Structures are given as C-alpha cells and as structure tokens.
Amino acid sequence: MPRTRLILTQKGGPFELSMKRRVSFEGEPMEYWAADSLQSYVTGLYRASGLGAGYSSHSGRRTFATRLIANGQSLETVQILLGHSHIDHVAPYLEAPQRDLREAIAEIDLGE
Structure with a gap:
C-alpha cells in the first residue's frame, strides 16, 4: 500500500x-x-x-485543470498532470470561468 x-x-x-x-x-x-x-x-x-x-476534495483539481487550459496548456498536458490514462477523463474537471462565459456571449453578433 x-x-x-x-x-x-x-x-x-x-x-x-x-x-x-x-x-x-x-x-x-x-x-x-x-x-x-x-x-x-x-x-x-x-x-x-x-x-x-x-465544493469537495476535487475542487482544487478542477481549478488546477481549468487554469492550465486558460493559460494555453493542451488537454494532453492536463491529462498527464491529473494522472488520467484517457483524455476523456479530463472533461469532468474543466470548468468555464464566469468571466469567459460573459465574454463569449458578448461576442455574439445578434444582427441588430
């Protein structure tokens, strides 16, 4: 053990x-x-x-993964740093920061 x-x-x-x-x-x-x-x-x-x-013991892992992606790291890098054998296992740890969501909506051309 x-x-x-x-x-x-x-x-x-x-x-x-x-x-x-x-x-x-x-x-x-x-x-x-x-x-x-x-x-x-x-x-x-x-x-x-x-x-x-x-909030749980995985909150720090989610923050870590999200910040890595926000700083331009690849999903493969996040996969390795989180210790996952498959890249599909990374998705549950990624969160879209509220600021990014607001900016994405603001960039939509509503045709007005």
Whole structure:
C-alpha cells in the first residue's frame, strides 16, 4: 500500500489509503487507491469556511485543470498532470470561468 508524508494528519502521521474498485468508462473493472479520511477532512474545511455545497476534495483539481487550459496548456498536458490514462477523463474537471462565459456571449453578433 502506498504511503506518503506529503500531507499529514493532525496527529502527524500519513493519511491511510484504501483500495477501491469501480467500473471504468469502457466498462472494465478497475482498482485504485483513495484517501477517504483526507477527502472528509478537506470537505470539512470547505464547510467550516462557509463553502459547503458544491465544493469537495476535487475542487482544487478542477481549478488546477481549468487554469492550465486558460493559460494555453493542451488537454494532453492536463491529462498527464491529473494522472488520467484517457483524455476523456479530463472533461469532468474543466470548468468555464464566469468571466469567459460573459465574454463569449458578448461576442455574439445578434444582427441588430
């Protein structure tokens, strides 16, 4: 089981990882490691700050991926940095910033 001291618990030890199983987008069974206690801790931080609904341990990953794309990085680069084996798995992490959406609408020629 992989262990890391990059992020420590409040007691100073590493977060425990547990083996999970799921079915991939292609319908194949797969196994992966998850740090459930770390996920719960991060979710608790969001709640404590008043950012409960819609925020999770993946919020940082979405922001990271979105900012990479906004700064001109390719989807392939984002795929590698997020550690995904397939580029299709990157899409759920991408968010369109509100500013970009407003600018896109403003650029539409309504023929007036």
